[in-house]
Amino acid sequence: MADYDLAIIGGGINGVGIARDAAGRGLKVLLVEQNDLASGTSSASTKLIHGGLRYLAFGAFRLVREALAEREVLMRIAPHLVHPMRFVLPAEAGYRPAWMLQIGLALYDWIGGRRTLPGRRTVDFATDPVGPPLKRHFTYGFEYSDCSVDDSRLVVVNALDAAAHGATIRTRTRCVRAERAAEWTLVLNARGRRDVATARVLVNATGPWLASVAETVLRLERPLPVRLDKGSHIVVKRLFEHDRAYILPTPDGRVVFVRPFGPDFTLIGTTDEDFVGDPAVPTVEAREIGYLCDAVNAYFRAVLSPIDVIWAFAGVRALYDDGASSASETTREYLLALDNDAGAAPLLNVYGGKITTYRRLAEAVLATLGRFFPDAKKPWTAKWTLPGGDFTPGSDDALVAEIRGAWPFLAEAHARRLVAAYGTRVKLVFANVAREEDLGPRFGAGLTGAEVRYLMRHEWAETADDVLWRRSKLGLCLTKEDVAAVERFMTSAIGT
Numbered sequence: 001m002a003d004y005d006l007a008i009i010g011g012g013i014n015g016v017g018i019a020r021d022a023a024g025r026g027l028k029v030l031l032v033e034q035n036d037l038a039s040g041t042s043s044a045s046t047k048l049i050h051g052g053l054r055y056l057a058f059g060a061f062r063l064v065r066e067a068l069a070e071r072e073v074l075m076r077i078a079p080h081l082v083h084p085m086r087f088v089l090p091a092e093a094g095y096r097p098a099w100m101l102q103i104g105l106a107l108y109d110w111i112g113g114r115r116t117l118p119g120r121r122t123v124d125f126a127t128d129p130v131g132p133p134l135k136r137h138f139t140y141g142f143e144y145s146d147c148s149v150d151d152s153r154l155v156v157v158n159a160l161d162a163a164a165h166g167a168t169i170r171t172r173t174r175c176v177r178a179e180r181a182a183e184w185t186l187v188l189n190a191r192g193r194r195d196v197a198t199a200r201v202l203v204n205a206t207g208p209w210l211a212s213v214a215e216t217v218l219r220l221e222r223p224l225p226v227r228l229d230k231g232s233h234i235v236v237k238r239l240f241e242h243d244r245a246y247i248l249p250t251p252d253g254r255v256v257f258v259r260p261f262g263p264d265f266t267l268i269g270t271t272d273e274d275f276v277g278d279p280a281v282p283t284v285e286a287r288e289i290g291y292l293c294d295a296v297n298a299y300f301r302a303v304l305s306p307i308d309v310i311w312a313f314a315g316v317r318a319l320y321d322d323g324a325s326s327a328s329e330t331t332r333e334y335l336l337a338l339d340n341d342a343g344a345a346p347l348l349n350v351y352g353g354k355i356t357t358y359r360r361l362a363e364a365v366l367a368t369l370g371r372f373f374p375d376a377k378k379p380w381t382a383k384w385t386l387p388g389g390d391f392t393p394g395s396d397d398a399l400v401a402e403i404r405g406a407w408p409f410l411a412e413a414h415a416r417r418l419v420a421a422y423g424t425r426v427k428l429v430f431a432n433v434a435r436e437e438d439l440g441p442r443f444g445a446g447l448t449g450a451e452v453r454y455l456m457r458h459e460w461a462e463t464a465d466d467v468l469w470r471r472s473k474l475g476l477c478l479t480k481e482d483v484a485a486v487e488r489f490m491t492s493a494i495g496t
Contacts, residue, residue, distance in 0.1 A: 002200045003199065005027040008203045015206075019031045020159075020362070021380075031168070032175050037169075039470065043152035043315075047151050051068035052354075056108065071117075075147060076385075080389055080391075083147060087257075088244055088246050092139065119144070123142065156459050157386045160387045173189070178218050186198070199345075202346070203350065203365065208279030208318045210350070229272065230272075230274070230282055234311070237266070256270070282315065289309060348365060407433065409435075432450070438450065445474045464490060
């Protein structure tokens with residue numbers, strides 16, 4: 001008998017979403033990730049839960065409808081991580097007439113069965129706070145709703161819930177070989193230590209490593225039809241004071257988002273181009289930074305240049321190669337390819353996917369594999385809140401007040417950041433904190449020893465990068481000396 005019913009390679013949003021769903025249905029699940037959770041594409045998104053307004057122009061109505069429906073689900077099951085955000089689209093961009101934009105937004109509101117978010121409206125830039133940052137010849141626009149998300153924390157809380165339902169989550173563990181017979185035999189390497197695990201079914205959810213894992217680990221005879229697509233982002237000091245975002249059409253038919261990012265920064269992205277190289281180290285090239293700056297400068301009064309960029313990051317998507325002429329035209333639909341040769345253990349390769357639709361993708365995976373697990377329970381993830389999300393959506397202020405009541409020495413901004421990251425699990429983060437002194441070292445930006453210790457004990461954090469760039473984005477706020485102090489603390493805390 002195999003050790004596991006289902007083994008998953010890949011600890012991004014698709015992998016952990018599948019693990020969570022499968023474990024909650026009663027399957028014995030193993031997930032292995034060669035690095036940290038969300039260390040690849042899943043922490044390099046535009047941090048949005050959205051339907052993909054521009055996909056309507058490509059006729060991708062099913063994708064948009066599914067994504068908009070999921071937007072409602074994720075606001076309900078992860079209210080600490082998914083928050084409503086209003087987006088402003090200038091009407092006089094010159095690339096599409098205003099009447100066409102209005103029709104597109106009306107369809108966007110209607111197609112997803114919007115229930116809780118406010119609908120579209122026309123905005124007068126002369127009287128609304130969104131107007132002054134824009135150049136004067138933009139006089140009005142349209143506003144609509146989508147959501148922001150903390151992408152890497154969404155990955156982590158899915159892994160937490162998968163583990164709570166019995167899944168084994170192994171980070172820093174590489175699958176170096178997979179032998180296929182009546183069941184899969186996986187040879188694993190964790191920091192030089194090798195061991196073996198067996199599974200009835202294997203899922204390759206490695207994102208941009210999909211083809212290389214298929215070739216070198218699974219040793220499939222035919223190469224997978226994968227098209228790698230890179231999206232790059234830049235972060236600059238905050239460009240405007242209001243809390244809304246902009247969606248800016250570009251001359252090449254794409255859009256660039258300009259959105260608040262924490263209290264002090266603005267996130268701008270993304271590019272969209274074919275990628276060749278090592279997906280572990282995608283580089284944001286100077287021409288991409290120039291492209292994003294030019295997109296902003298076409299609309300904003302303030303002039304942005306590469307010297308203003310504080311941080312740049314890129315992610316690589318593994319799309320199904322449908323023969324499209326350009327990366328931006330390649331389908332964003334996920335595709336599940338089941339390899340079920342007679343007498344051999346099943347293999348499922350996962351192409352594409354979006355942060356927004358990861359939960360539906362996981363449901364589709366379990367439906368595809370259903371014949372191999374006839375005793376599995378029914379779909380369940382749409383109604384079960386993710387860890388920390390067990391409070392009423394929109395009641396963040398009440399939770400902040402509750403946290404400050406329990407730990408009155410926390411400043412409001414500090415408590416608000418903690419609630420946005422952990423939701424009700426702040427009570428677990430500070431379980432051993434009775435006095436301010438119990439917080440331990442202060443590293444800057446409100447990061448304390450108590451929080452770091454929690455992340456090490458409960459959320460698989462092992463390095464300063466895990467804490468500062470994936471469990472949070474506090475790396476933007478800390479000095480080199482602060483980062484070194486975090487590293488020293490984590491080294492000393494191992495085993496304590």
